[in-house]
Amino acid sequence: MKCVYAHVLMTVFSMFIPVPGNCQSTTEVYTWDQNHSRGWAWSDKSDEFAKKGDSEQAWEAEALAVQFLPDDPRLLRDFCHRSFDAGRYRDVVWSARQIKDNSDWMMSAPAMVEWSLSLGVLGDYEQASQVIREAIRRMNGGTGTEADLFPAAEWSTYMHEWDITFAYFMGDFDDALAADSNIFPSGKAKKFAVYGILLQHIQEIGRMAEKHNMRYAALKSQSYLNKLIREGIEDYYLYGYDADLKVAGASSRELTWKLIGWYRSMPIKPVPPPEAVAEYKKALYIIQNQSSSGDFSHESPWFEAEKMLFDVTRRVPWWAEPHYSLAILVKNTNRRPSNDYYDQSPADTWYITAQELLFCVGANPAGPDSAAAKKLLKMMKQPIPQ
Amino acid sequence: MKTINTILVLLFLLSLSQPARAQIDFSPLDPWRGWRPPAEHRQPVNTQHNNSNTSESSTPVFRPFTEKELKRDRQDKLKMEASVRHDMDKPESVTWSEVTIVAGGSSGFGNIPPSELGAFAALARATRRTPASAIPTTDLNRAFAILSAATKADAYGNTVSDEDAAVLAEQAAIAAQGGALQVVVDEQTRPLSATQKQLFRGLLEDTAKNLQTMTNEQQAKANVDQKRREIAKALEAGNITPAKAETQKRAVSDDLSKAQKKSAGAKEGIKSVPKTIIYILKTE
Numbered sequence: 114m115k116c117v118y119a120h121v122l123m124t125v126f127s128m129f130i131p132v133p134g135n136c137q138s139t140t141e142v143y144t145w146d147q148n149h150s151r152g153w154a155w156s157d158k159s160d161e162f163a164k165k166g167d168s169e170q171a172w173e174a175e176a177l178a179v180q181f182l183p184d185d186p187r188l189l190r191d192f193c194h195r196s197f198d199a200g201r202y203r204d205v206v207w208s209a210r211q212i213k214d215n216s217d218w219m220m221s222a223p224a225m226v227e228w229s230l231s232l233g234v235l236g237d238y239e240q241a242s243q244v245i246r247e248a249i250r251r252m253n254g255g256t257g258t259e260a261d262l263f264p265a266a267e268w269s270t271y272m273h274e275w276d277i278t279f280a281y282f283m284g285d286f287d288d289a290l291a292a293d294s295n296i297f298p299s300g301k302a303k304k305f306a307v308y309g310i311l312l313q314h315i316q317e318i319g320r321m322a323e324k325h326n327m328r329y330a331a332l333k334s335q336s337y338l339n340k341l342i343r344e345g346i347e348d349y350y351l352y353g354y355d356a357d358l359k360v361a362g363a364s365s366r367e368l369t370w371k372l373i374g375w376y377r378s379m380p381i382k383p384v385p386p387p388e389a390v391a392e393y394k395k396a397l398y399i400i401q402n403q404s405s406s407g408d409f410s411h412e413s414p415w416f417e418a419e420k421m422l423f424d425v426t427r428r429v430p431w432w433a434e435p436h437y438s439l440a441i442l443v444k445n446t447n448r449r450p451s452n453d454y455y456d457q458s459p460a461d462t463w464y465i466t467a468q469e470l471l472f473c474v475g476a477n478p479a480g481p482d483s484a485a486a487k488k489l490l491k492m493m494k495q496p497i498p499q
Numbered sequence: 500m501k502t503i504n505t506i507l508v509l510l511f512l513l514s515l516s517q518p519a520r521a522q523i524d525f526s527p528l529d530p531w532r533g534w535r536p537p538a539e540h541r542q543p544v545n546t547q548h549n550n551s552n553t554s555e556s557s558t559p560v561f562r563p564f565t566e567k568e569l570k571r572d573r574q575d576k577l578k579m580e581a582s583v584r585h586d587m588d589k590p591e592s593v594t595w596s597e598v599t600i601v602a603g604g605s606s607g608f609g610n611i612p613p614s615e616l617g618a619f620a621a622l623a624r625a626t627r628r629t630p631a632s633a634i635p636t637t638d639l640n641r642a643f644a645i646l647s648a649a650t651k652a653d654a655y656g657n658t659v660s661d662e663d664a665a666v667l668a669e670q671a672a673i674a675a676q677g678g679a680l681q682v683v684v685d686e687q688t689r690p691l692s693a694t695q696k697q698l699f700r701g702l703l704e705d706t707a708k709n710l711q712t713m714t715n716e717q718q719a720k721a722n723v724d725q726k727r728r729e730i731a732k733a734l735e736a737g738n739i740t741p742a743k744a745e746t747q748k749r750a751v752s753d754d755l756s757k758a759q760k761k762s763a764g765a766k767e768g769i770k771s772v773p774k775t776i777i778y779i780l781k782t783e
Binding site for chain 2: 381394441
C-alpha cells in the first residue's frame, strides 16, 4: 500500500518537476546532455526528500536519477546511501558493486560500511566480512584520495566492531575474540566487551531485516542471536553477570518461540544451514556408531554428541528434529548437563526433555518425529502445541 | 495459640516469597522423572555401611566391584545405548545438503519495484539462460510452487514483501535450472496440470523475450550518442550534406524510439508476471 502511495505521489510530482516525466514511461529520445540534466534534477529532488526525512521517496527519485545516468559514480554513491536509508539492501549491494567495478576511486568509508551491512542483512556474511576488512585495509593504508574518503579516526572502532560481528557469524565466539586485534583489553574483560558488541550488532542486523519485513533474512540473523544468548547463559562468557543472565534467559526462550512462529508463517520454508546439518549428522553418527563409555566425562564421545545437539538447537531453533533427538538423548541417559539451560541452573533431565519436545512439536507439528514427541508429551501431561 | 498463629503467618509469607515456578508445571511428572541427586552427593553404590558407633565404622568402606555388578552395569549401559539408538533419528534420515550454496549473485538494482524488472528479475534472467521448453517437469513444478507462494498471502493473511518475493524468485530461478535450493518445496502436493504447464512455459518464454527486448533498448541507448557524434563529425568534415545528416539523425532517433516503444511493452509484460501466475493457479 505504501509503495502504491509512493508511486502516486511520484507520478503527480513528475508532472511538475522541470524534466519531462518519468523515464520508465517515456519513449522520447534524449541526448547525453539532456540525460545529464534530468539525472541531476532527480538527484537534487532526492536530496530535498532526504532532508525532509522521506527516505522512501528520496530513494525512488535517486533511482530515477540513476536510470538517466547509470555510470555516474557520484549518483551511484548517493543511490547507495539512499537505498540504505530506505532499507533497499539489494540496491545498496548493486550500487556499491558498480562503484567498485567501474570507479573504485569514488568508494568511501560510509559506502563500504553500508555495503557490508547490507550484505549482512541479506545473509551473505562471508562477503560482508570481506568488504569490511577491505574497508579497514583502506582506512589503515589509505593515501591520497583514499585517505580523504576513509577517515581513520571516525570509522575505526565502528568498522572493527562489525568485523568482529561477521567473524562470529562465520565461526563462533572464539573467532570473534580472535578478530578483535587490539581495541579491547585482554582476558575476561575482553570477553565481556566482545559479547556486548555481538549482542548489540546482531540485534541491529535483525531489526534492519525485520523492519522491512524480510522474514528469510531476519530468521537467519535472529537464529544467530538465539545462539549467542544461549551460549552466554549456558557457557562461560557471562560469568559474573548473574542478573543480566537471568533476564537474557527469559528472553532467550521467548526468542526461540518467536523464531518458530516466523518459520511456521513462511509460505515456503527455508532449509537448515549446511554447517548445522553437518553438525547434526555428525552427532547422530557418533550416537549410532560409538560407545557411550558408560559415563559423560569430557572424553566420552556421547558427551561430544550431546554438546553438538545442544549447539544445533541453539543455531537453528526452528528445526524440529534436533530438538527431538536431544530430548531422547537426555531422557534415556537421565542426564543432568553441568551447564545451565535457559533459566534452569542446573537443569533437570525432565525439564530439558519436556522443553525440547515442546519445541519439536511447535516447530513442525506434522514432522517425522512429531507423533513420537506428542506421545511423550502426553505421558508427561504437557499441553501439545498445535 | 498466638505463637502458633504467628508461626503459621510467617510460614505463609515465606511461601509467598518463594520464586515463581518455572514456565512449565512439571509437578505431575515427579514420580516419572526419576530425579537423582547430583553424583557428588550420592552414596557410592558399592559401599558397605557399618552401623556401629565407632568413628572408624562411619567411613564408607570400599570394596572391589563384584563380577555380577560389573555384568549388570554393562548390561544396563548396553540397554540404555540401544534405547537411545532406537528412538533417535538416524544419520541417513537427515537429507538436507551440507554444502553451502551461494544464490546466483543476482542481488541488485532492478529486483524491486519501482525498478523495471520488479521482484521477479532473477527469474527473468534465468529464463534467458535456460529455454522454458528445456525445463523438466519436476523443476517446472518446483519453480511454480515457489512462485505461487511468492505471489499470494500466507495463512496469516500477510502478503510477501518485495524483498522476500525477490528471495523466492531467486529460488524459483534456481529451481527452473535444476539447482540445489535453500527452501523446502513439496512439488508432489499439487503438480501442475497439462494446461498449467503449457501456460507456465509460455510465461517463462515471454519473460525471456521481454528481457531481451529491454536489453536491446539499453544497447540502443548506448549507441545513440556515439552515432550522433559520428554524424556531426562527418558533417563538419564535409563528408555529408546537412540534409543527409538530418535524415541520418532522424533515423537514429527513430531506431531508439522503436526500441523504447517495444521495451515499454516488455516492461509491462514483466510487471504482470505475478498476475499471470495467479491466473495460472486458478486455471485447471
